[in-house]
Amino acid sequence: MTTPPGTTELHELVLPAHANHHGTLFAGQGLQWMAKAAFLAARSFAQREVVMAGVTGVDFLAPVPVGYQLVLRGWVSRAGRSSMTVCVTGLADRPDVPAEEVVKAVFEMVAVDAAGRPVAIGRSYLHKESTP
Numbered sequence: 001m002t003t004p005p006g007t008t009e010l011h012e013l014v015l016p017a018h019a020n021h022h023g024t025l026f027a028g029q030g031l032q033w034m035a036k037a038a039f040l041a042a043r044s045f046a047q048r049e050v051v052m053a054g055v056t057g058v059d060f061l062a063p064v065p066v067g068y069q070l071v072l073r074g075w076v077s078r079a080g081r082s083s084m085t086v087c088v089t090g091l092a093d094r095p096d097v098p099a100e101e102v103v104k105a106v107f108e109m110v111a112v113d114a115a116g117r118p119v120a121i122g123r124s125y126l127h128k129e130s131t132p
Contacts, residue, residue: 006045006076010037014068014092024063025070030090031058034105037074038086042109045076045084046121050109053083058105064092070102077106082118084109 003009012018012033020026035052042050064070071091078085090103113119 008040008074010072012070034088037072038107041074046111054108062102068092
Protein backbone atom coordinates (compact mmCIF):
# COMPACT_ATOMS: atom_id res chain seq x y z
CA MET A 1 0.00 0.00 0.00
CA THR A 2 1.37 3.41 -0.94
CA THR A 3 0.35 6.62 0.77
CA PRO A 4 1.14 10.15 -0.44
CA PRO A 5 4.27 11.77 1.06
CA GLY A 6 3.45 13.38 4.38
CA THR A 7 0.71 10.90 5.27
CA THR A 8 0.63 7.59 7.06
CA GLU A 9 -1.84 5.03 8.33
CA LEU A 10 -1.01 2.58 11.11
CA HIS A 11 -3.10 -0.30 12.39
CA GLU A 12 -2.58 -1.47 15.97
CA LEU A 13 -4.45 -4.19 17.84
CA VAL A 14 -5.09 -3.37 21.51
CA LEU A 15 -3.85 -6.38 23.47
CA PRO A 16 -3.93 -6.93 27.24
CA ALA A 17 -0.28 -5.81 27.45
CA HIS A 18 -1.38 -2.39 26.08
CA ALA A 19 -4.23 -1.99 28.57
CA ASN A 20 -4.63 -0.25 31.90
CA HIS A 21 -6.35 -1.73 34.96
CA HIS A 22 -9.75 -0.94 33.39
CA GLY A 23 -9.08 -3.21 30.37
CA THR A 24 -8.80 -0.29 27.95
CA LEU A 25 -5.88 1.21 26.06
CA PHE A 26 -3.31 2.74 28.44
CA ALA A 27 -2.99 6.44 27.52
CA GLY A 28 0.82 6.24 27.45
CA GLN A 29 0.67 3.43 24.89
CA GLY A 30 -1.81 5.41 22.78
CA LEU A 31 0.45 8.45 22.89
CA GLN A 32 3.44 6.32 21.84
CA TRP A 33 1.51 5.00 18.83
CA MET A 34 0.38 8.53 17.87
CA ALA A 35 3.99 9.76 18.12
CA LYS A 36 5.06 6.92 15.82
CA ALA A 37 2.43 7.95 13.25
CA ALA A 38 3.56 11.59 13.48
CA PHE A 39 7.20 10.55 13.02
CA LEU A 40 6.44 8.43 9.94
CA ALA A 41 4.31 11.15 8.30
CA ALA A 42 6.95 13.84 8.94
CA ARG A 43 9.84 11.69 7.75
CA SER A 44 8.05 10.77 4.54
CA PHE A 45 7.30 14.44 3.86
CA ALA A 46 10.78 15.77 4.69
CA GLN A 47 12.58 12.82 3.07
CA ARG A 48 15.10 12.94 5.93
CA GLU A 49 15.30 12.12 9.61
CA VAL A 50 13.06 14.02 12.02
CA VAL A 51 12.68 14.51 15.76
CA MET A 52 9.74 15.55 17.89
CA ALA A 53 9.84 19.11 19.20
CA GLY A 54 6.49 19.10 20.96
CA VAL A 55 2.97 17.80 21.19
CA THR A 56 -0.18 19.82 21.81
CA GLY A 57 -3.87 19.25 21.99
CA VAL A 58 -3.83 15.55 22.88
CA ASP A 59 -7.40 14.37 23.30
CA PHE A 60 -8.50 10.91 24.41
CA LEU A 61 -12.14 11.04 23.33
CA ALA A 62 -13.28 7.54 24.30
CA PRO A 63 -11.80 4.39 25.86
CA VAL A 64 -10.48 1.68 23.52
CA PRO A 65 -11.17 -1.81 24.93
CA VAL A 66 -8.82 -4.75 24.55
CA GLY A 67 -9.55 -6.52 21.27
CA TYR A 68 -10.26 -3.37 19.28
CA GLN A 69 -8.18 -2.21 16.35
CA LEU A 70 -6.85 1.35 16.47
CA VAL A 71 -6.35 2.91 13.03
CA LEU A 72 -4.11 5.97 13.27
CA ARG A 73 -3.96 8.45 10.41
CA GLY A 74 -1.27 11.11 10.35
CA TRP A 75 -0.66 13.94 7.90
CA VAL A 76 1.61 16.96 7.65
CA SER A 77 -0.64 20.01 7.86
CA ARG A 78 2.10 22.66 7.76
CA ALA A 79 5.76 22.79 6.86
CA GLY A 80 8.14 25.65 7.47
CA ARG A 81 11.87 25.88 6.90
CA SER A 82 12.72 22.84 9.05
CA SER A 83 9.62 22.25 11.16
CA MET A 84 6.34 20.53 10.41
CA THR A 85 2.98 20.30 12.13
CA VAL A 86 1.57 16.78 11.99
CA CYS A 87 -2.06 15.99 12.85
CA VAL A 88 -2.95 12.48 14.03
CA THR A 89 -6.40 11.01 14.53
CA GLY A 90 -7.37 7.52 15.64
CA LEU A 91 -10.43 5.41 14.96
CA ALA A 92 -11.25 2.33 17.03
CA ASP A 93 -13.24 -0.54 15.65
CA ARG A 94 -13.79 -4.27 15.62
CA PRO A 95 -15.74 -6.34 13.11
CA ASP A 96 -19.12 -6.01 14.81
CA VAL A 97 -18.83 -2.35 15.91
CA PRO A 98 -18.76 0.81 13.75
CA ALA A 99 -15.53 2.83 13.81
CA GLU A 100 -15.43 5.68 16.33
CA GLU A 101 -12.91 8.52 16.63
CA VAL A 102 -11.16 7.97 19.95
CA VAL A 103 -7.89 9.97 19.90
CA LYS A 104 -6.40 13.02 18.24
CA ALA A 105 -3.27 15.11 18.69
CA VAL A 106 -1.04 17.67 17.00
CA PHE A 107 2.73 17.17 16.91
CA GLU A 108 5.56 19.54 16.00
CA MET A 109 8.38 17.73 14.22
CA VAL A 110 11.74 19.05 13.01
CA ALA A 111 13.91 17.76 10.15
CA VAL A 112 17.49 17.17 11.33
CA ASP A 113 20.91 16.36 9.86
CA ALA A 114 23.22 13.54 11.01
CA ALA A 115 24.38 15.67 13.96
CA GLY A 116 20.79 16.28 15.10
CA ARG A 117 20.72 19.94 14.06
CA PRO A 118 17.67 21.42 12.28
CA VAL A 119 17.97 21.38 8.52
CA ALA A 120 15.85 22.92 5.77
CA ILE A 121 13.15 20.76 4.25
CA GLY A 122 13.31 22.61 0.95
CA ARG A 123 9.60 23.34 0.53
CA SER A 124 6.79 24.90 2.51
CA TYR A 125 3.34 23.45 2.69
CA LEU A 126 -0.10 23.99 4.15
CA HIS A 127 -2.66 21.18 4.00
CA LYS A 128 -6.36 22.10 3.84
CA GLU A 129 -7.04 19.85 6.84
CA SER A 130 -4.97 21.81 9.33
CA THR A 131 -6.32 20.21 12.51
CA PRO A 132 -7.42 16.71 13.37
